[in-house]
Amino acid sequence: MELRFFKPPVIGEVYFIHQMLLQRHLLKSFYDNDEVFGIGEHKGIKEKDRLSRFKAKYIGIDMIIINKN
Secondary structure, eight states: OOOOOSSOOOTTOEEEOOHHHHHTTTTTTTOOGGGEEEEEETTEEEEEEEOOHHHHHHHTOOEEEEOOO
16 A cells, blocks of 8 residues: 655644655655654654655655754
């Protein structure tokens, strides 16, 4: 089963997204790199890192926050 966004993600909301979706760069049509943040792991929220789409696919994050500065 493949998840799809039927509308662009809302800035400030949290989305749980499978790593495969990040690998396919489905977010790149919505936001620039500097607006995509990876947060921690599923065990809990850790340090907030600014990630590029291409870095994110190797780290294996499963939660992102769309955040506007």
